[in-house]
Amino acid sequence: MSLIDAARAVRDNAHAPYSQFKVGAAIRTASGRVYAGCNVENAAYPEGTCAEAGAIAAMVAAGEREIAEVAVIADAPEPVPPCGGCRQRLAEFAGPEVPVIMATVHGRTRTATVGELLPGAFRKVHLPKD
Template sequence: MTEPDLDALFEAAAVVRGRAHAPYSGFQVGAALRDEAGRIHAGCNVENAAYPVGTCAEAGAIAAMIAAGGRRIDAILVLADSPSPVTPCGACRQRIREFAGPGTPILSAGLDGLRAHYTLDQLLPTSFGPEHFIHGT
């Protein structure tokens, strides 16, 4: 991934992170992804008093991509203020898997910049995906 691409993802994630609705945990997360057309889509976490119905930043970014007509994730960056790298939760790893391949970069960033670089296959090995379904008949 080139530095301008990384910079654009980081900037988009930083902007939406500041808009996160996190009154319960205080843990704001921003995510930005690049789709197959090179467009950037971003999302932030949205907590809810009924904890299980909150939305992760990655899910918001994926929804924004789909709403804009994108269908493939080329790279995704997750930004949070944490002493160690923050990676997508298990549910979001599966959400990413729906629209990405095993080698898709998943980047973890802190407020000071990039912290870690993974691939989807590293975070979700031997995953279940759309190709497991038998189409037709």
């Protein structure tokens, strides 16, 4: 199964009763394992969870910390990039060269790197050392 297929499969499980905008994401780690997530909305709108955040949480829960590739899919006319918060989340576990494949359910794709999506990312190296 491709990474886009894994994101497409989990997208069907999204909980999006308010926006009707279902998103699926899948992450391949450096070990080759794949973790997926879908958006989960909440009646208290800002309390929802993005698909990318769900996939990252599943990856971390399994004990992994290094993202090698990302795929995101949504039903939109153009491929949808991760939101700003998810770009920062991805940058926490992925180097700037990691590809992010953005796709529509109708087959359109666009690929960018984490570094292209979030130039000048705030990273661990910016924090003071003990």
